[in-house]
Amino acid sequence: MIQLDDVYYSYEGLYTALRGVSLEIEDGERVAIMGSNGAGKTTLIKHMNGLLRPQRGHVFLDGRDTRNLSVAEMARIVGLVFQSPDHQLFLDSVHKEVVFGLKNLGFTSEEIEDRCASTLEHLGLTGFAERSPFTLSGGERKRVALACVLATEPRVLALDEPTIGQDAQQKDRLAQLLLDLNQKERTVIVVTHDIEFVIEHFPRTVAMADGRIVADGSTSSVLSNDKVIELCSLAHPQVTLAAKALRQSFPEVPERITSMSQIEEVIMGLLEGGTYS
């Protein structure tokens, strides 16, 4: 379990990124952290694996204060994938990159090869194993950075903007991989602006603005709140906007429409039956 208790952090004492953040994440949850640029999302997850230590307040990992834990100890529990893959990749082949982390964690060579192969396959990277990450496209490099951390199957996965540069198919693959890991009791935390990705795959959403948590609860309740959308510089999904526009003419259209199948039924009802029930 991860607990943050009234955490403050400012960069060089100038720019305050976190202003009293308290948050609990249980084992096995899938949580999305959303918010505007500069809201403190990345600073928050860097506290979860010890890259940053709180200047005020506390962060507890399994009940232990992170001030007393080394980065190495924390890295075994929490795997963090950065927003920019170039901050993370440094070896001359995709295979070496993925193997590097696994070796450090002391897996057997057989297990290393198994995990490496299956993670690459899941992320559509089979065939790139011997390539240098720096010859790959931005989207592909991003998936290599994800593969390195996902292969180690840490108990907690914290991913900063994992869907950037990914096409629809790759996003689906990534979601499936995250759901599979979550089934194995792994906690999955994503920082993202991708509201559709969150609605489809994350039951809980934490909304941040200006270094504070402004809403925390079920994704459907947090993201159907217009105030949260505004504060966090988000945008409603197209289907929600369509439903809102329809509701102005047809009051029978229900609120909180977030999925394609819902809007499809609403439209079929409007066009076929006259009134929608």
Place this chain on the structure above:
Amino acid sequence: MTLVEFVDFSFKYLEADSLALKHINLKIDPGEYIVVTGPSGCGKTTLCRAINGLVPHFHRGYVGGHVYVDSKDTRNSEVAELATIAGLVFQDPSNQLVTLNVEKEIAFGPENLAVEPKEIRFRVEDLICRLKLEPLRDKHPHEMSGGEQQRVAMAATLALRPKILVADEPTSNLDPQSAQLILDLIADLNRQGMTVLLVEHRLDLVSNEASRLILMDKGSIVADGAPRDVLVQDLCQEIGVGIPKATQVYKQLKRRGVTLGRVPLTGKELAALVKEARQA
């Protein structure tokens, strides 16, 4: 007059086993707003690099065919010269920022082109205002969030007043409202005459403004036309491109025997078409 022309252009990076671009033929006219999309690794970034000469002058490799930018063959032109015509915004903004604060970053390009100081000052203030960079004015680019860096990189490129803006996923790190701000600015500049080529996965944000949508797959152009005509094709989903949800709903309704009057690109448009259909 054509601004950019690819003539049977192919390119293979030195280290790669396969071609990044295969026999590309493409004409871009002044004033167009083109969105390029396709699965990751399909050649979109290479296409951008070929327009400002980074391919083949910086990224070396095998070249076939030609790219002409403002009638200059990129093979025989310096990147510095091409950069004044085609302004490129990179996918990862941290690879692009070189100075210590926002003002210097925006002024850096025009200073190197010996633009008048008065004019530089004007461009800097204009872009700081338009891109809402005021709160970042004195911040070091490396202390900024990814999204903030992206806005600064965009400003630095626009300060060069390029004829064509080539932007490789310029909003990927941005929250939706900041992304909208950038996209509105791009649409605005396009209306004022700047040609735009934008690489983007989030077609729900850009399809409505674009005059043309190009779909790439495995180094080739596989569809090219008005956004509605391209997005309605099954090909998009077959190659893994995510089409706007409103368009997806249109296609799904069609399968169920309901055909709306037009292919919608936004949620509002979808709602309007449903109202029309209901009144009919």
